[in-house]
Amino acid sequence: MKKIITTLALLACAAGAAQAQSNSIGITAGYGRTSLTGKNSNYNAKTHSAYQAGLMADVYVGEVVSFHPELLYTLQYYDATEGSSSSLAALSRDVSYINVPLLARYHADGLFFEAGPEVNFALAAKNEAGNDVKSDVSPVALDYVVGLGYQLSSGPSIGIRYDGGFTNTYKDTAANGLGNGKLKNSTFWLNLGYSFGGTGR
Secondary structure, X not given: OHHHHHHHHHHHHHHHHHHHOOOEEEEEEEEEEEEEEOOOOOOOEXXXXXXXXXXXXXXXXXXXXXXXXXXXXXXXXXXXXXXXXHHHHHHOEEEEEEEEEEEEEEEEOOEEEEEEEEEEEEEEEEOOOOOEOHHHEOOEEEEEEEEEEEEOOOOEEEEEEEEEEOOOOEOOOOHHHOOOOOOEEEEEEEEEEEEEOXXXX
């Protein structure tokens, strides 16, 4: 919880800096297709829908380069494809996160390219039977993000990005063998945003 509070404070400072420098803050939402990568005989991943929404900021550190932090609430469903209905219920996971991407953006006449790390804090997890299985999930996970998109001088933006895991989604001690095989997040996102107070860079 202290890590989450610290991260929120850092994002708030970044947003304040964005306002002070007449850059931009905004809102964003995304739809994703998510799965897990890794080798696990107990779990064959199936691609499933994911959703996220939250806040973003752009703080320019040069004429065409900006620091782009986001604070996102994300819901991801990790689905399995083999086994009996009871085993699928035990293996599948519905996980909610607070995601904090800390990205660098390169801007070129409306187009932008982005990359950077993302820290994910697990809030809750349930299996398909509705049981609380948060104890299976890594409480903090580190991902990497790469993407591209188009941003008007102020107002709407659209982007696509890939979010891949550096660290395992599940603890080594996770039940049902989920801790085996080093399963990591793999998600493609389509994001829409709206920025306020842009400078027209």
